[in-house]
Amino acid sequence: MQIFAGANKGMTHYDDAVAILREKGNRLTPQRLLVLSTIAESRHHIGIDEIYKASKSVYPYLDLATVYRTVHLFRDVGVLTEIGIGDRHTYELRTRDGQHHHMLCRQCNKTFSLSPHYLEAFKASLVKDFNFEPDLDNFAVAGVCTDCKSQRT
Amino acid sequence: MQIFAGANKGMTHYDDAVAILREKGNRLTPQRLLVLSTIAESRHHIGIDEIYKASKSVYPYLDLATVYRTVHLFRDVGVLTEIGIGDRHTYELRTRDGQHHHMLCRQCNKTFSLSPHYLEAFKASLVKDFNFEPDLDNFAVAGVCTDCKSQRT
DNA sequence: TTAGCTTTTGCAAATCTTTGCAGGTGCTAA
C-alpha cells in the first residue's frame, strides 16, 4: 500500500524517528509513517483525536485503534514524548540525541522546550540522598508562562 | 442516610479533608465521606477500582460514576493528590499544610515521599530564567528504587 | 424542626481507550 510519496525533505525529526523505529526492528507500515508524518507536521503537541482526524483525511481506512497502538509504540520506543495535561494526553516528536523537556502553559496551552540541564541537579540529589534513579525522559511541567503572567490585570 | 458511625478518631488527614470540603461549600454526603474514609484508611496510593470495591462493600448502592466524580472533586479542591503512573491513576490524601511529592518505583510499585525542598531549586531556576511559574503541587517522578536496584544481578 | 432551594446521586447512555482475532503485508533470506 502506497499512501503518500516522499514529500518529507528536510524533516530531520521525521527521518530520525524512522531510523529509530527501523533500528529497533519495527515495521515501517504506511499507517505508522502517516501517523508519524502527521505528528511531525503539527507545530505543537497534538492529541489522539487530532492525529486521527488529520491522518484519516489522507488515508480513510485508518482505524482509531491503530492510532492508539502506533502512538503508544512510538512513545515506548522513545520516538515521541507524551505530555499529560490534566486529563488530556498530547504528543510531540523527540529528537534523536537531545532529549528535552517541556514546560506547558495552563492558560494559553503553549509548550516550551527545557534543556535537560535544569533537571540534572534534581536528579543528582535523588540519586545521592535516596539511591533512587528517576526516569525523567518524558518530563513535563505545567504552569503559567511569562506572557500569560503579564496579561493578568 | 447513615452509612457508618464516626469510627475515625485520630484520623487527622481525614478531619482536615472534611474541614476543607466544608469550607469550600461542598456537601458532606455519606458517599463522599465513605470514599474519603476508604482513601484515608489505605496505607498507600489507591486506584479508582480499589476505592470503588472497598467502598461498595460498605455501601452497596454506591455507583462507580460517583466515585469518579468524588475523586475528581477531591483532587480539584486539593484534598488529595493524583499520581499518574504510566496509564494508571492513583490517589492519596494530602495534608492540610504540607504538600509533599512522590517518587514511584516502576518495578515494585512502592511510593516514597519527597520533601518539596528537592524541587525548590528547580522551580526557582524556571522562574528566574523563563519567568515560568511551574505548578508542582501534584508532582511525581517514576524511577527505580534502591531495593530494586540492588536486586538486579 | 421544617420547608425549600440547590447540589448530589444512581442510572443509563455516550464517549474514549484497549484488546482478541483473522486476514493482510513488510521484511529477510535465498
Place this chain on the structure above:
DNA sequence: TTAGCACCTGCAAAGATTTGCAAAAGCTAA
C-alpha cells in the same frame, strides 16, 4: 525477485471514564 513467517491492521467487542437527567438528600433560614 519471490516465498514464508512474524508482525500489523481493521473490525468488533470489551473495558474504562464521562455526561445528562430525574429523583433524592444535604444545608440554610425561619
